[in-house]
Structures are given as C-alpha cells and as structure tokens.
Amino acid sequence: MPININNLFNSINKNSKMGDFQDLDHIDGLSISVTSANLYSKQRDDLVLFYFRNGVNHASVYTQSKLISENIKWNLKINKKKIKALLINTRNANAFTGKEGFKGLKILADSLSQELTQKQKSDEEKPIKVESDEILFGCTGTIGEIFPTEKIKKSIPDLIKKIKYTQNKYLWIKASMGILTTDLKPKLAMEECYIGNKLVKIYGIAKGSGMIYPNMATTLGYIFTDATISSSILKQLLKQNIHKTFNAISCDGDTSTNDMVSIFATGEVENSNLKSVKDKKLTEFNLSLHNVLLNLAKRIAADGEGASKFISIKVKNCRTDEDARKISFSIANSPLVKTAIAGEDPNWGRIIMAIGKANVNIIPNKISIKFGNITVIENGKLSNSYNESEAANYMKEEKIELLVNLNLGKKEFTSYTMDLTKKYIEINSDYRT
C-alpha cells in the first residue's frame, strides 16, 4: 500500500512558520494554467504553464548526466535576466530526440510568445512583448520518443484561455498533478518567512518518482517566491541548499537526462535590498527555502515507485562530508538493504555489507548502528540489549530511520529513500504499455 505521506511529514516543518500545503494560496506576479494535450492515452492533465507577466528573476540547477534532454539544452542557452514563462509537459522527456526535439521547443516558444504577447495587449495597461527566449521548458516522461510538438502546440490557445491570475490550494494541487508521471501523489510544500520586516512566501512543487538519484539536481522541482531577490543570489541560494535536499534522495540510483530544479522570484514584495547571499536578512529565507526543498525531496522519496516505506539514513561522526555521503548512499542504493526493509526484516548484516562496499576507510570496532531508537551494533559488536523481535516490530513502521555512527570525526549526511518492492518491478517492467 502506498505511504500516507501527510502522516509522515506533518511534523517536519515544526520549527518553521507554515506546515502543510493545505495553506497554499496566492503568490503575486504568478499565474498558472493547466490543461491536457492528450499526451497520455488516458484522460489527464499533462501541460502546466507558469506565466510571470512582469518577468521574474530565476535560477536553475540541472542534471549532471552526459546525455541531457533537448529542453535542458534550450534552458541552458537562455541568457535573459528575466524570464516570462515556464512550460512543463509530462509523458515525453524530449531526450535523445535530436535536432527535431530542439526545433519542437522553438516552435512552441514562438507560438507561446505570440499568444502571451497578445494576452498582454488585451490585459495590461502597459503591455510588454514576450520573447521566445524568455520561456523555459520542463519535460519529463519517456526518453527517445518523438516529441509531440504539434499536439502541444494545438493546446496552447486552450492553455492561454485557462490562465488564472490568482491561485488557491486547489489550483496548486492541480498544477502539481499535471507534471507527474508514475507518481501517485502531488508533491507540494510551502513556507513563509521574513526578509527584514517583509513577510514573503516560498511555494514549491515537484515530481518523482523513477530515475531518482541525485547529481546536482534530481527530477523536477519548481520553487516560487514573491520576494525581491536577484538571479545571482537565487542561484547561490539554490546551489547551497540542493546538496542536502534534492541531492540527498535516491529512489533507484538512476539519474535522469531531464533533472531540473528552478527558483523564480516575482519581486512583488518589496523587501529591503540584499547585498549578497551572505546578507543576514536572508538567514530566515535561506532556512525556509531549505525546508521547502527538503520537504519536497522527502515527498519524492516517500512516493518513489512502489514505495511502502520511507527510509532515512543518517551517517554521522565521519571524517569528511564525502565519507558520510558515500556510506549513506551505499546503503540507500543497495537492493539487498531495500528488499530486506520491504520484507520488514531487520537484516543489519546487509547494512554492514553496504558500509563495507562504500570504499570509505573505517574502524570496524568503532561502528554503531541504530534502527530508530534500537541500538543494534555498539562498538562494532551486536549490542547486549539487542532484541531481534523488538527490531522486527520496529520494521513494521512506515517510516524507518537508520543511524550509522562511525565515531571517527564530526561530519554527517542524511539520505532519503524508500524500500524496493514487487510493485517497483511491476511499474517498471511495463512502464510504456
């Protein structure tokens, strides 16, 4: 059975201003439109447009794959300071589609820029032209299939018609569902915080749930704020927060050609001027952005394909960050650990195996391992207090916390993943049918 994500995460924002995404409402300077271009055989939304009518500062991080999708190539060529729109389609990744795939995006950008310019003329007092190179694209779905340029182009008038200048939580949920592929649940998160004396919002949506293994950015994540922050500061904020959030999750160890996390700042809230990313006025925003990214990342892991359990793997007291990260992911990516957890088996021997293969220098008799509050290994030995039936009982939980303590230093890293179930095989052996 799929995990009840809300039960899992209602608590994670305890220290921040806002909790669940039930409170999502409106962000000034942003408009959303959702429709179906019939890209799937079944009826569902598959096109989502974010329209920034006054332009927005923006920053993105992309996949580190050596084979990147055409939309990422497109986005990397955009050098306008402000962008006006983000169009996301699901079902087709526009990856390994060659020049045709790239041309398709040009056709869509041209069409969208015309239609949006038209809309400016009818809606705004001082209409501004929307240029093709002020549009970003997010694509997700099957790699290598011909990009459905015509189908999407035909839906653009409908998309324009459906643009909503104000949002409520239902529209956010609709948008977040319009970008999903095999995900079962929408992924949204929000925070509110102060920059100086101005309250600003940070909203985010994301999708998983296959090919999830971090390499700079993982999967699709889009963050929106009404704060006034320059693109270069946004870029630094995003980079410094991605490492322990989106880059800390793994569903199956596979890295997509299409990974993309972006942040957009509409600047509708006139907060005080920010000199640099180190400006103390940004401290709270930085933390809140981290929370939004982490919340989304955890939701992606929890909704990983076939997941029945959400697993967090904290590796602490390591010599280096990289050591902690290597061991944490060695455990998170081990099919043997993940199947044991699916079987609710406290098979700690497989944790030992995964620590051993991580290629990190360790001192075996310093290692401690805990499942939740249960000490399994202490100083490299099975703990005297360890009781297998107690541990087996703990493994029945929906949220499993593994702690590995190397007792060698002060660095730590936590990764997030899910168990490996028959459902994963089922989803992935007939994904395209």
Added chain:
Amino acid sequence: MPININNLFNSINKNSKMGDFQDLDHIDGLSISVTSANLYSKQRDDLVLFYFRNGVNHASVYTQSKLISENIKWNLKINKKKIKALLINTRNANAFTGKEGFKGLKILADSLSQELTQKQKSDEEKPIKVESDEILFGCTGTIGEIFPTEKIKKSIPDLIKKIKYTQNKYLWIKASMGILTTDLKPKLAMEECYIGNKLVKIYGIAKGSGMIYPNMATTLGYIFTDATISSSILKQLLKQNIHKTFNAISCDGDTSTNDMVSIFATGEVENSNLKSVKDKKLTEFNLSLHNVLLNLAKRIAADGEGASKFISIKVKNCRTDEDARKISFSIANSPLVKTAIAGEDPNWGRIIMAIGKANVNIIPNKISIKFGNITVIENGKLSNSYNESEAANYMKEEKIELLVNLNLGKKEFTSYTMDLTKKYIEINSDYRT
C-alpha cells in the same frame, strides 16, 4: 521461470578442448568430502572439504570491501607456501562476528589439522603432519549471525570419514551444490589444455547469487588444476584473468564481505618448468583458465537471484578501458534497464539514461546501440531500419545481447548480468525466514 543455463552456455567453449561439465572426472592430488552440519533448517549439504594430501600451490583474490569476513582475515594471515585443505561452509558468512568468529575458525582448523594428520598416519606411507595454518576457509551466508563453530566441529569426523580420493562428475556436482546459498543451479566448468607436451586439467566450481558486484573478486570461486605451477605464477594468472571474468559480472550491484576466488595446483602432472607468467608454454593454460573463469562467472550471472534472462552488455570503441567498464556497469546495474528487460520491453531510452549517468565523456551523435543484431541507434539517432515490434520480439529471448558503440576509440568491456524481477524481491525480502 529460471534460465536453462546449459542451453545458454553449451556454446561458449566452442574454441576450447572441452565443453560441458558433464566430462568432469578426477584431478590427481585432490580429495573431496561433502556433508551436512545441519546449518540450514531443511536437510541439505552445507560443508565441503577439499583435501590436498601432498599440499598444493595456491593463490587467491579477495573482496575489496572495507568490512571483510573473519575467514578472509584468517586466509590473509596464512603464509605457508603449500596448503593442505580448504573448508567451505554455507548458511553463515562469519562476517561481523568479531573475535569469536575468528576464534571459531581457529578451533575448526585445530580440529581439522588433528583429524587430517590422523588420516595421514593411517593412509600414507610417509605421513606428514597437517598444520592449522595450512587450512583455508570459505564462508558464505548471512552476515552477523553467531558462527556455528560447534555444529561444524561436530561434523568434522563425518567429513573425514567421507573423504573420497577419487572424483567423478557426480561428486563435483555434489560439492558445487554444497556451497550454494540462494543459487538454484550448481556452477561448474572445465577445460583441458597442454603445458608443453603435458595435458593438464582445469576444473572450477562457484556460487552466486546475491551481493554480486565485482570488486577484485566476486562471490566464491574455486579452481583446481593438476598442473605444476608455482604460487606466484598462479597469483599473476588469477589476477590477470579476473578483470574480464568474475569482475565483469553484476547481479545487484552489492559487494559481499566474503568474496573469494582461489586457484590450487596439485602438481601431480609434471609439466615442464615454467620461468614466469610470460612463459610461452603457459599461453594455452592462460586462455583455458580464462575460459573456466568466464564460464563460471556467466553461470553466476545467469543464475542471479530471480533471473529470467541473461544479459551481456558489450561497450566498444571507447577511449579507455575504464570508460567502457563504467558505461557497461552503469547499464548492468540500472534497475530501470533491468526491469524493462524483465518486462521484455525494448526501452532503449533507459540505455541512453544509463550511458548518460556513467560520467564518461561521449559524443552523442556518434553513439550506436544494438539489441542482438537489431540496430536501434545509429550515429546518435533512431535507426531508419528500427522496427519496435521486431525489437520486442527479440526481447522475448532468454539471452539478451546489448551492444553500445561509442565510436571514440578502441577499448571495450563486456559485463554480464540478469534482469530484475519480482522473484528477486521475493527472495530478498524474506531471505532469513
């Protein structure tokens, strides 16, 4: 359904002197004994002794895991030129069992050396003492459980009683089955070849079938020959042949704490003196050893947990060996590729993804990909001749061959793996129950 391994591999020895293991018979200077110490709850053999009554030259390669099992620690301490016995137990890996686990091996070695010395006295004209440090151990099974020293020790008299001085194929099959864990099939291979004008034999047995990912050596493999070859030459022969055989397979990307491949030369055939590993008289032996190791390695991959298909992934025309290896294993270890193959889906987009994430510099429009003889990608584009239903038909085969051609250089690497099925999950979620 499990793969019919014999159908798959009857052909691989085409160019060598012997084919199937149906022809295994006797190797002089070697004795085998197989029994059950009741280590499993069900009745099966779980203890296998190889006894070399005149001592043998030997060489081994071991796991590169940073957490190695107690038997590997024991073996690494052995510095006798000749050894007299190899005792293998299944069910318990004797890993992360600490000093107690190591002490258990000392107790077994002491007991075995006494009993074997006794047997020498009753059987041989010139009895020689068997020392504790002339015994090697192979252990496989669950990590972290208390090593069943007493149970095994109690079985030693029975093991001694059952020692057979001559072998036939049934005894070899029995021995190879006595070292299995979740494997479904015995894994044996053989070759015969000449060193100078002397015909020598090379026999091998191995086990899989979980925690299989190469790192120096993978899983258990034992090779026996009646040739006269020094330990130092054996070591070099083993090292140079392991890279493209045992180190070319992956079942699940997990590396065991217990991996071990050893070769033993009884020296009963008095072939001509060999000066070094480069001696031309060794050319044929070297090739035959490679065949035995490759044959066993392929059998391990084909019998990987839950396997319904055997997959070989050849990556050619790369700039470096390491590039070819990285891409080949990136594909072999991708759960998305492996589930697609389980579903008989020619989802080549996932191959593209796996190439992209391997962190190798490539030129996308030079890549070609084939499934068997079917060209899928040519010069970075979907081939004009590609026909999805033809490819889908090919995916129904039991033996799937993927070919990736980077067209950038001359180096190549082939890895071997199997598909990822629901059966894998089933086996591994309740392995210990």
